[in-house]
Structure formats: C-alpha cells, structure tokens
Amino acid sequence: xxxTRIRERVATDMKAVDTMITERLRSDVAxxxxxxxxxxxxxxxxxxxxxxxxxxxxxxxxxxxxxxxLLAATVELIHTATLLHDDVVDDxxxxxxxxxxxxxxxxxxxxxxxDFLYTRAFQMMVELEDMTVMSVFSRTTNQIAEGxxxxxxxxxxxxxxxxxYMEIIHRKTAVLFEAGCRLAARLSHPGDTRxxxxxxxYGRHLGIAFQLADDALDYDGDSAATGKxxxxxxxxxxxxxxxxxxxxxxxxxxxxxxxxxxxxxxxEDMTRVAETIAQTGSIAYTRALAEAEAxxxxxxxxxxxxxxxRSALSDLARFSVGRDH
Numbered sequence: 001x002x003x004t005r006i007r008e009r010v011a012t013d014m015k016a017v018d019t020m021i022t023e024r025l026r027s028d029v030a031x032x033x034x035x036x037x038x039x040x041x042x043x044x045x046x047x048x049x050x051x052x053x054x055x056x057x058x059x060x061x062x063x064x065x066x067x068x069x070l071l072a073a074t075v076e077l078i079h080t081a082t083l084l085h086d087d088v089v090d091d092x093x094x095x096x097x098x099x100x101x102x103x104x105x106x107x108x109x110x111x112x113x114x115d116f117l118y119t120r121a122f123q124m125m126v127e128l129e130d131m132t133v134m135s136v137f138s139r140t141t142n143q144i145a146e147g148x149x150x151x152x153x154x155x156x157x158x159x160x161x162x163x164x165y166m167e168i169i170h171r172k173t174a175v176l177f178e179a180g181c182r183l184a185a186r187l188s189h190p191g192d193t194r195x196x197x198x199x200x201x202y203g204r205h206l207g208i209a210f211q212l213a214d215d216a217l218d219y220d221g222d223s224a225a226t227g228k229x230x231x232x233x234x235x236x237x238x239x240x241x242x243x244x245x246x247x248x249x250x251x252x253x254x255x256x257x258x259x260x261x262x263x264x265x266x267x268e269d270m271t272r273v274a275e276t277i278a279q280t281g282s283i284a285y286t287r288a289l290a291e292a293e294a295x296x297x298x299x300x301x302x303x304x305x306x307x308x309x310r311s312a313l314s315d316l317a318r319f320s321v322g323r324d325h
Contacts, residue, residue: 003045003319009312013053014046016069021076024120031105035113039080039101048180049076051206051316055199056184058301058309067187070124074137075180077121082144084114089152090236132190133183140179147171156237158259162244166208174207198303202313205297210320212290215240216283217325219274234273237265241289243273246282254279290321 007014025036049072056068086092087100088107094100102110118141125133150168154160181203185196218233219242233240239247239262247258254276261269277283294317304310 003047003316003323006312006315006319007046007050009308010050010053010057013057013063013069013072014050016066017046017049017053017072017076020066020069020073024073024077024124025117027116031109032113032116035101035105035109036080036117038104039084040076042096042098044096046076047210047316048079048176049073051177051203051313052180052184054309054313054316055181055202056187058304058307058313059185059195059199060188061184065187067128068184070127071133071180071183071187074121074124075176077117077124078137078141078144079176081114081117081121082148084110084117086148088114089148130186130190132186136179136183140175143171143175147173147175151238154239156263156265157239158247158262160239160244162241162248165239165241165244169208169211170204173211174204177203177207177210179203195303198300201300202297202317205293205300206317206320209290209293209297209317212241212286212293213321213323215242216286216290217323218242219277220283231267231270231273234261234270235265235267237262241286242277242282245285246277246280249280249282250276287321294318294321 021040022037025033025040027033027036052072052075053068056071057063061068083095084101087095088102088110091102092100093103100110101113122137125137147168147170150164151172154164154168178200182196182200185192185199189195215233218240219231234243243258243262247255247262250258254272257269257272258276261273297317298314301310301313
C-alpha cells in the first residue's frame with residue numbers, strides 16, 4: 001500500500017493543512033522562521049494530520065468547515081515540537097536523511113523553537129473554542145512529556161520489561177494519534193461518545209502499531225529508505241521491543257552480549273546483537289504485535305459506515321505495519 005494514494009483521498013484537506021502550518025509558523029523573529037520551516041519542510045509522512053482529517057471526514061465533517069484543518073495543523077505542530085526536543089535529548093545528527101535542526105542551529109535554538117511550536121499550537125487550540133479540545137490536548141502533551149522522561153530513565157537499562165516499554169510507546173506515540181482522532185470525530189458528533197471513543201481507539205491502536213513497526217525496522221529496515229542506520233536506537237542505549245524480547249529469550253554469552261550492548265550503547269556488538277535478535281525470532285514477534293494492534297484499529301472502524309474515508313483509514317492501518325520506511 002502506497003501512502004501517496006491514501007493521501008490523495010484528502011489532497012485538498014491536506015493542502016489546507018500545509019497552508020495553515022506555513023501561516024502559523026510565521027514570526028517576526030527570523031530564526032523561528034528559518035528553523036521552523038526547515039523542520040516542517042523536511043519531508044516526513046504527515047501521518048498524524050492525515051489521520052486527523054481522514055477521521056473528521058469519516059465522521060461527516062463538511063470540507064468547507066476548516067476546523068478539521070486547524071485541528072490537524074495543531075496536531076502536526078505538537079508532533080514537530082516533540083521532534084525538535086527529541087533530537088536535542090538524543091544528541092541526534094540526522095533525521096530523515098538530513099542534518100537535524102540542532103546540528104545546524106544548536107541545541108538552544110532547537111529547544112526554544114520547539115517551545116514556540118508548542119505555544120503556537122495552544123493558541124490554535126483556543127481558536128476551536130471548545131474546552132474539551134483544550135482538556136484533551138493538555139492531557140496529551142503532558143503524557144507525551146511523561147513518556148519522554150520514562151524513556152530517558154530506561155536508557156542503558158537492561159532490565160526494561162515489555163510492559164514498561166509498551167507504556168512508554170503509548171505515551172510517547174499513541175496518545176497524539178488518539179487525541180487527533182477523538183477530537184476529529186467530536187467536530188461532527190460532540191455528544192456521541194460511542195463514535196468519539198471508537199475514533200480514539202483507532203488512533204491509539206494505529207499509533208502503537210506504527211511505533212512497533214518502527215522498532216522492527218530499526219533492526220531489519222533499509223537504511224536508504226528509513227533515513228536511519230540499523231541499530232540507531234540501541235547505539236543510543238535505548239532498549240526497544242526486539243532487543244527486550246530477545247534478551248528475555250537468550251542465555252549465556254548471547255544474553256551477556258545483549259546486556260552489554262544496552263548498558264554501553266555504541267555499535268561494537270551490533271552484528272552479534274542482530275544475529276541473536278534474528279535467532280530468537282524477535283523481529284517476527286514485534287511485527288506480530290504490530291499486526292495485532294493494526295487489527296484492533298480496524299475493529300474500531302466498524303463503528304462507522306463504510307465509505308472512501310473508512311477505506312483509506314483501513315489502508316493506513318495496513319500500511320503502518322507493512323511499510324519499509
């Protein structure tokens with residue numbers, strides 16, 4: 001499934017979102033304009049705003065009411081702010097095959113422009129004139145921050161469990177998908193908790209599936225396609241699900257190598273780590289969990305009538321686990 005074909009179904013909506021993002025990034029501070037446009041223009045799938053507008057249209061939101069575009073643009077600015085902060089925390093030099101903003105402008109500028117994006121996003125929330133929007137997004141951004149701190153605590157920790165890791169990816173990744181979908185459905189059905197809960201469930205399971213697929217790609221993906229080197233997370237001391245599962249299944253020297261790789265980081269043992277992960281079936285295990293989450297996302301869509309937008313969201317769930325980048 002090609003994500004370009006999915007995007008074409010809401011091409012007009014996404015053009016409105018992109019225009020709104022460009023307009024809202026403008027500032028009379030030159031550095032904010034330069035850095036903001038650099039990171040927003042750096043490619044990426046625009047997955048979160050696309051899911052938001054697809055869900056809004058699935059729920060019957062009329063295309064001439066631009067609130068769904070404003071909501072989707074808000075979601076993307078929140079996500080972009082987290083990327084700026086993540087790259088500083090991780091001391092990342094490359095994202096999507098390009099130099100990171102902190103590599104070009106420095107950590108201080110990246111953190112402060114990330115703060116600008118967060119605060120601009122909250123200004124946009126106010127324009128929607130709905131306290132539920134403010135409540136959901138404020139809780140969501142708080143959970144994202146908690147997830148980032150939890151991940152920081154897990155760096156170089158070989159005792160991280162699968163349960164703890166799943167909680168982190170829920171907070172770091174899934175909650176923003178969940179919030180965007182919940183609020184998109186609310187635009188047309190503010191009093192229908194059945195539909196808004198179903199939309200939120202779709203977003204939550206899609207987000208988890210997408211992150212689990214990323215975890216698998218970190219060990220068996222194509223570097224040219226992903227824009228990342230194989231084992232980047234492990235090199236930074238981050239234990240993701242493939243190595244967590246492999247460690248639980250390993251014994252003797254193989255287990256010692258995995259523990260050392262997590263505790264010390266770097267790439268010295270990457271070949272042996274990759275071999276052990278393959279031998280323990282940990283990539284397949286991670287992909288199976290991702291597919292199960294995608295199936296749950298599809299089940300959540302059954303609350304909505306069948307139409308082109310539901311079909312697109314179904315395709316997106318399948319894309320999230322079948323992609324190579």
